[in-house]
Amino acid sequence: MPVFIPRNVDELVDVFQNHPSAKLLAGGTDFMVEVNLHGRKPDTMISLRKVKELTEWSVRTSQTRITIGAGVPFAEMEFGEIARLVPALAQAARTVGSPQIRAAGTLGGNLGTCSPAGDSLPVLAALNATIHVIGPEGSRDIDFVDFMVGVKKNCLQTSEFVHSVSMPIVDGWQGYAKVGTRNAMVISTASACLVRDSDEGFVSIALGSVGPTIIRAHNAEAWLMKTTSLRAGAQLEASVAQEFGRRVSLESRPIDDHRSTADYRRHAIGVLAQRLLTRSFS
Amino acid sequence: MTSTISSTGQRHGTLGTSASRPDGVTKVQGGFAFSSDMWADNMLWGATLRSPHPYARVLAIDVSGAYAIDGVATVVTAADVPGKLTYGLIVQDQPVFAAIGDTVRYSGEPIAAVAADHPETCQRALAAIKVTYEVLTPVTDPEDCIAGTAAMIHPDGNIFRHQRIISGDTSIEGVIQVEGEYEIGMQDQAFLGLESALAIPDSGGQGLEMYVATQWLHEDRKQIADCLNLPEEKIRLVLGGVGGAFGAREDISLQVHTALLAMKAGRPVRISYGREESFYGHVHRHPAKIWMKHHADANGKIVKIESRMVFDGGAYCSTSPAVLINGITHTQGPYKCENAIVDGWAVRTNNPPCGAMRGFGVVQACFAHESQMEKLATAVGVSPVEIRLLNAMETGDRMITGQIMDSVAPVAQCIRETDAIPMPVPLENSADLRTIPGGTGLTAQPSNIRRGVGWGVSIKNLMYSEGFDDFSTARCRISNGVVTIKFATSEVGQGFTMLAQQIARTVLGVDEVILDTIDTQVGSAGSTSASRQTWMSGGAVQAACHAALAQLFDHVATKFEMTRSEIEIDGTDIMDRLTQRRVSVSDAISEIDIDCTEEYHHPPTEDLDKNGQGNCHVAYAFVAHRAVVDVDPELGLIKVVQIATAQDVGRVLNPLAAMGQIEGGIAQGLGLAVMEEIIVKDGKVRNPSFTDYLLPTFLDAPAVEMVFIEEHEPKSPLGAKGIGEPPCISVTPAIANAIRQAVGRELPRVPIRPYDICL
């Protein structure tokens, strides 16, 4: 089986265009499981490891946006500057697998797999992140909501790959919370990211593992912004947080499976929403 | 030769010290050869075709497609089994392969095996085998088997065993009565070193050598020999490096398949399971439903216990009858009670086969009786500690089987010592959120958390029961100044190899002890299970060393003119007590040849009669657990903060190893309490992977505070009791009781799932 190891983005574009059936390999933490466990047999592989550009991240000089390369591993998002600028992403990154998985697994791989349980995805959804994609026709920017189109489905076209993800640096509070049946290294049964922009008086909440895609609870967000002030210094009534949780839970669309039940997921997502909102005020 | 003396004056590596393990460094550094690392020249890879259906008739098997694939050496099916077509530990009811015309009885049952030049070729060959099934409706509810309404799914019937215990005055009624119906889910042993075997046929095709990760070499050999129609002495079994067992390697899994392929191909063959196949390849802990009713007087003294226990044994017998007996004979737990009516069933269904797992039937019974003790404490209005102390069993008590407790029984001491262990500090508002329920998921603040405390105390039988003579053999050779110990005891990770060296060093006064290969070229050691090897194989090694020592003393008395009756080992010297003359052991053994093989047998036991009466168990060990658990009642998430435990160990032979057993057992019991379950629906395993079969991680593991209760057991050759099983038994109900206390729910089932707590 041919394995290509492009050294830069241009080489990557070329080789992927010439081998449209090739599979991209980043950290391999999803892909190798597919191969070893589910008998997937790729005919050609493209390793992304040596494409330096993909492993970089940068902050716009205005300090308003951060762009993270698809090849940046979770371990790098857990601490340091990225964690300071996008704390919810750091929290999400910390929940991923074990230290070994976080050292290898990447943001691009999480987007490539696009599982409703992908831990970075609710953060990207809540932050309205933009996915920067490159392909034979050039590059395009896709809003996260349009990028993920179903369970393990994204809108990448043939020979397109994720180059980087850009998201705003928000002045306010943000947090990620994930429910699983053990205290670390667990696939989420429900997760949520809440971002409160206290400058704009704006809130967004995105839900993982409670529907076929990441769900933005738009109705609950709108209700909350109408009901209470979210600006810095505002107070939150406990009953409002509770009602917010109830409304968020109504927007979830969970299923029963061997990991949990739809009822529990619906309940848990409401509790997470209520708690995240409360935390954003404390 | 000089010997190293520690600051306490004790030699390193003798009994009572934390001697290091001979396999320790290589295991930590990754150099240890597990059975799945085995390799032979010209070796083929083997793989197994399994039924996707829990119950179906096999109408046709067409293997021609497999042979058409390049690199496939051979395929075996039931038609290729030269000897007995079935195997099994107690009764041989499990087919080597499902035959045409017969039925498969569980999802994952083997149909055929292939050997080929590469694992990938094997997978293609398996896919090319065509099996035609007539799919049948599986029997999955044990109650249907008991009622007799289920279809007979095996010629032996659907009941593995039904046994009652009728004891004492059964008409007595307690003024206080508590009852409950409890359920225990199917737990997996989840060892890390997956099943693997390498079979090497001899050139004439008359016999073979096998390297297997197993718990009992001789029993494997017997079953393999029967199926292959070979005399046992034509098969040499060698222990392949074993990465954990916990009961899952007591039954045959891939042994016969590997041997058949190797004999037919005339080449070495290795089969190694992956994690998913491992879930189908070995037996699990029995899921069980237990109803229990305790009668007590007004003070809370238990006067009678009634119970009905149903163990789902799955498709084949394995050790189900023995598991059932362990369950029902431990109904009373570590408490005084002579009056009982117990009705126990182990039945056959089309669910995955169940058999041995650490705790062997007692885990299920203990979950029920310890849940009951908590209810009883509440009903009487006393504390969990008081109710248990009030009823604590003692040596000399008559149990519900009529057997007299003749082991050291420090039940009250276990409870008191556990109670004396300081409680953890209360949860602080500044706590690291990763250490509270929800862990790295950051789901809660300390203010969301409620803390509960729960107790569990247990009794566990040691060694095999009901008349079984599970003896152990060991051989001690002293030749040219070298001491070599040989045994067939499976080292599965528990540290017997280390213990054997400790015993030999202590008895013989030597520092260097060579361990011979663990194989079938010495007598049986019985199984590494039932908390028995320290007692049984330890006893055998000690006996062999003593026999050798006696000969050595004879030799020394003559050669060095010492008084035979007055010589003894003093450190690494042989000393004449009368004359104080000394000679170092290393000098004394430099020119002699001694070779002693000894067996160790425990006292005989009896079968139970129809009323469940009889001296069926050899000995017992006890332990108390107190669990402190933080619970997020709204999300149903849990963090076990601390387990305090005092365990009746007889005597600590190696403190570090004892700690390891206790901490590991607690983690396994915690797993059963809150996360570990094989989810079976319509006869199919839904979570055959470590993605979905969750084991505790370090963030789930509690702080363990332990006390060893050291009251030497006079019946035990080393004064020590087996310590492998007790740690995992009562910790499960202790955790459940703590959660119940925190949230005020009955929670009759383990594992306790988040939604059991919060919905």
Ligand SMILES: Cc1cc2nc3c(=O)[nH]c(=O)nc-3n(C[C@H](O)[C@H](O)[C@H](O)COP(=O)(O)OP(=O)(O)OC[C@H]3O[C@@H](n4cnc5c(N)ncnc54)[C@H](O)[C@@H]3O)c2cc1C
């Ligand atoms: C033990 C274990 C635990 C895990 N725990 C978690 C967890 O808690 N949370 C979680 O979210 N995930 C978890 N995962 C899944 C996995 O680690 C993540 O999804 C990770 O983000 C995948 O990244 P990767 O770099 O390893 O991707 P790979 O496996 O290399 O690739 C995954 C997919 O993405 C595609 N791909 C990779 N890079 C790109 C790109 N730049 N553009 C387009 N497509 C691309 C690949 O072709 C492939 O289809 C776990 C996995 C394991 C094995």
